[in-house]
Amino acid sequence: MDPLSQFLTGPRAQSAFTLRVVMDPPFAIDVQDEAALTVIVAVRGNAWISAEGSPPRSLGPGQAATVRGPAPYMVADAPGRLPTVVIDPGQSCRTPAGEHLEPTMAQGVRTWGSSPDGRVVLLIGTYQTAAAAGLLVTAALPALAVFDENEADPVLLKLLEHELTHTDLGQESALDRTLDLLLLQLVRVSARRAEGVLPSWAAGTRDPIVAGALVLLHQEPAEPWTVAELARRAHVSRATMAARFHTAVGQPPMAYLTAWRLALAADRLAASLATTAVIAAEVGYSNAFTFSAAFSRVYGVSPTSYRRSAQNTDPLADRVHPN
Template sequence: MTQFLTGPRARAAFTLRVVMEPPFAIEVRDQAALTVLLPVRGHAWICTAQDDPRAVGAAQAAIVRGPDPYRVADTPDREPTVVIDPDQSCRTPDGDHLAITMHQGVRTWGNDPHGGTVMLIGTYQSEAAVGRLVAAALPPVAVFTEHETDPTLLGLLERELTTSGLGQDSALDRLLDLVLLHLVRAFAHRPGTPLPSWMSGTGDLVVGEALALLHQEPAAPWTIAELARRVHVSRATLAARFRTAVGHPPMTYLTAWRLALAADRLAETPATTAAIATEVGYSSAFTFSTAFTRAYGTNPTAYRRRAHERHRRDLPQTAATTPP
């Protein structure tokens, strides 16, 4: 699982301390890939179209997976009083701008500087930033208890949000990554929780070793025979145990892993399509492009263009709404 948990790489993430006094209901339409909500005082309800409302209280945490809209409110039936748009700007449901009205100091936003509900918010704008397979592993809303949430990390994040200092953006990004990794680890350790293949497969020692090899050496010319030789079992044994633990044959899993790596590389680096194809184990850019288009519904060039357009669109507003 370690290779996946190196995925989150926040870059100038939208981080904010939100202070609200009831009544309130924030309709979030930012289309972000994933948001971490950490109440430090009071409580809030998270309401989505896909699930029943979920309550989250002080010292707990919640992860909301996008890009669908959701509502954060003091009661589950509260109508929206604030709308957050895709550029992280805020307005009333009627369209009146609220950026100045809701500004409450350094990276602090809300309807009352002494509000009874205080939340720390961290938003990953794209799946590339959070790690595509990490995001996909989580349900639309995951709520974590006080025992699953580290109070030390919450304290560090709140302190960094409420002070100014050199390298603050980088510090906030790294703290947000650490909080997310801690919560994903807690989620993975929940008994009886359905896990994605890259988590569940590690329960079998042989399959876990095979997964580690595929993750560490994605570009190697793997065959089922070579993988079985490396983990010291027969081809038939590896194939049977891998399918039982992971749900897919080893080579099918390897293809998905290679393409997930490539998607992150396309979004995060200027490397050419040909270079990325070689890096993840494809013999030609054409073969890679065909496989990528089949899996993602768009070719690598278009995927990269959309990712970069989204990043350029988000950065200016993020800087404008979070003064140093």
């Protein structure tokens, strides 16, 4: 199971927050929800999206965008506008001065905005989970990515719009699965793009030798892998495996394996009552002491402290980048 599959179906997967947004210009929505990842689809009109470290990008009908969290981003009818609405964690909304807007912005079931028939219509799906595997997923994406009509599957976009505008049995599950499929497609497109690809596990799937190694690491993380063994399985030299993996993924194979093992462990700690020793063995550590030392070095807290915080309050996953 690769990081994207783990992110979508793992033990910490949560229902995405999905909404149809209808707005009349002028508007500027300052999104500070600290979500892990957001998918935005333009249905009608044009919007501008600004994210930290990325220039404003225009989004028109039939286009989609992904925004990597937890940094804030802005959605507006024109670049440079001052915020008119602020979205806080938990998806509560207010004016910049602090006045609550939930009663005035509600426009029906799963519809929100300044007008029931706004000139700009967006579909927004927000993955609020802080699963550690999700950090490996978001690391494969730029802060802001825009996908043209030929890259965003129009069938999925229409299905997402249909589910948001029609109340029926199993609507939440249908929305989750449709959004998951759309995100899966957009991550694949991002990994295939010839320019601007970030080194990551997703980019690594473009190289057949590296892709084979990643499959082994993802499917059998507890195995005592070495670069030499990965190279033997791929029928290449150790030097070739090490060089191609580092170029595609951005780190050596064993460093990536450590990040993957610890991400799996972090999600297991937060979602189960299994002992540290059991989880250590599941992800490939010979004893709990070695595992605890490695976990503390990367996450800044012991496995026990991480579990306590993750199960009682918000997860600590935003404190560390597994890469």
